[in-house]
Amino acid sequence: xxxxxxxxxxxxxxxxxxxxxxxxxxxxxxxxxxxxxxxxxxxxxxxxxxxxxxxxxxxxxxxxxxxxxxxxxxxxxxxxxxxxxxxxxxxxxxxxxxxxxxxxxxxxxxxxxxxxxxxxxxxxxxxxxxxxxxxxxxxxxxxxxxxxxxxxxxxxxxxxxxxxxxxxxxxxxxxxxxxxxxxxxxxxxxxxxxxxxxxxxxxxxxxxxxxxxxxxxxxxxxxxxxxxxxxxxxxxxxxxxxxxxxxxxxxxxxxxxxxxxxxxxxxxxxxxxxxxxxxxxxxxxxxxxxxxx
Ligand SMILES: [Zn+2]
Numbered sequence: 529x530x531x532x533x534x535x536x537x538x539x540x541x542x543x544x545x546x547x548x549x550x551x552x553x554x555x556x557x558x559x560x561x562x563x564x565x566x567x568x569x570x571x572x573x574x575x576x577x578x579x580x581x582x583x584x585x586x587x588x589x590x591x592x593x594x595x596x597x598x599x600x601x602x603x604x605x606x607x608x609x610x611x612x613x614x615x616x617x618x619x620x621x622x623x624x625x626x627x628x629x630x631x632x633x634x635x636x637x638x639x640x641x642x643x644x645x646x647x648x649x650x651x652x653x654x655x656x657x658x659x660x661x662x663x664x665x666x667x668x669x670x671x672x673x674x675x676x677x678x679x680x681x682x683x684x685x686x687x688x689x690x691x692x693x694x695x696x697x698x699x700x701x702x703x704x705x706x707x708x709x710x711x712x713x714x715x716x717x718x719x720x721x722x723x724x725x726x727x728x729x730x731x732x733x734x735x736x737x738x739x740x741x742x743x744x745x746x747x748x749x750x751x752x753x754x755x756x757x758x759x760x761x762x763x764x765x766x767x768x769x770x771x772x773x774x775x776x777x778x779x780x781x782x783x784x785x786x787x788x789x790x791x792x793x794x795x796x797x798x799x800x801x802x803x804x805x806x807x808x809x810x811x812x813x814x815x816x817x818x819x820x821x
Contacts, residue, residue, distance in 0.1 A: 530587040532808050533580075533628060535573060536635060536800040538594040539609035539662040539712070540760070542569060544576050545801040546584055550646070552798065554580055566612030574625050588812050589622050589630035590804030592638035594663070599680040602632050608698040609662060609712075631811040635659065635800045636683060637674045639793070640667030642803030643756045647794035652754035656746050657799070658685060661759030664706040664742075668750065686710070690741040705742035709735065711761055726764035732771050740775040743790070747776070751786045758793030765792065 531554075532547040539560060546554035556576050561568055577586075595607035607613040622630040640657035643649040649657065654670040664686030668675040676682050686706035687699050694703020695713075707713055711722045718725055725731045743755060761768070769790060776788050793799045 529584060531584050532805045533577065533586045533589040533626070533630075534801040534804040534808070535589065535591045536594075536638075536804065537569060537591065538635065538800075539607070542572065543797065543801060544573065544580075545798065545805070546580060546586070547801075547805040552801070554584065555798075555801075557797070560610065562610050565610060566616065569610070570621065570625070577626050586626075586628055588808040589626065589628040590638070590806070590808030590811075591618050591622070591630055591632045592635035592800035592804040593618065593632060594635045594665070596684075597632055597634040597637075597680060599633060599637075599676050604632070605680075629811075631804075631807045633674070633804070633807055634665065634667070634680070636665030636667040637676065638667070638801075638803035638807060639665075639758055639799035640669050640683075640756075640803065641674055641806055642795055642799040642801070643758070643793055644669040644672075644803075645806055646802050647799060648756045648791045649754055652752075652756075652789075654750055654752050656683070656750055656752040656755045657793075658743070658746075658755065658757050659759040659799075660709065660711075660739075660757055660761040662710060662712045664710045664759075666746070668752075685742050685746055688742050688745055690738045705738065708738040709742070709761075711759075722761055723764075726761070726767050729767075729771075732764075732767060736768070736772045736775040739772060740779050743772075743776060744779045747780060747786050747788065748784070752789075753787070754789045754791060756791055756793050756799075758795070758797075758799045762792045 534545045536543045543557040596605035604613045604616040618632045619630045649655040657667045659665045666683035666685035668683045687704045691703030697704040697707035
């Protein structure tokens with residue numbers, strides 16, 4: 529039996545999964561040690577894969593990375609949350625340490641593809657996927673493919689400015705959507721976990737104003753068939769989604785008949801893993817000159 533290995537490297541947690549075709553058969557998730565940096569993370573990944581290799585064999589690998597990725601060069605550009613990743617050649621590492629060829633993409637791009645193929649975004653083209661978690665990322669699927677743009681930076685909704693002159697963001701700009709709405713900052717700004725904040729309707733009412741400003745730009749530029757939101761904060765469910773839809777209805781330009789179709793991710797915490805596995809299968813199929821996943 530030959531499995532596909534999927535790796536999701538995030539700022540709060542990292543997760544590995546083994547897929548047998550379209551079936552997720554093994555899964556391991558643990559907290560990211562942000563201070564320990566890149567080498568610690570890679571050691572964890574290598575250790576888990578070594579243990580899995582006792583019971584399974586792998587012949588391809590997909591990696592979703594929580595930060596900008598240069599897709600053409602197959603390198604991590606950087607991580608704003610965890611040190612040591614700048615210009616990292618992840619596929620060379622998987623080849624050398626795991627014995628596996630791999631394909632690397634930004635986690636939100638992988639999540640977008642995962643939801644498009646298997647989750648809440650099925651048959652919804654173009655699809656916009658946003659991860660609302662420690663940080664905020666975005667991915668676009670158009671024409672059945674991830675739309676990466678000229679330099680792999682399409683979909684970076686987290687660093688749209690929603691509050692000009694607002695508080696400084698990790699990216700060096702001010703008042704970014706990520707700075708105003710991501711989990712990392714909510715905890716610091718309000719001194720309590722996001723889960724507690726979203727139990728307070730007065731907080732949510734203010735929160736969705738900034739979130740909708742970001743998504744409004746997406747709707748006006750892309751007119752997506754659906755927007756799927758994943759990541760830890762999306763688990764607030766209707767307490768978040770109902771006020772968000774109402775706020776977007778209020779903000780979207782009157783004459784625009786662009787739909788406001790916003791749904792939580794159907795694959796829960798695993799959108800990135802499903803997408804990373806699909807990317808790995810797609811790469812292998814293309815190398816073998818087959819146009820199927
Ligand atoms: Zn920013």
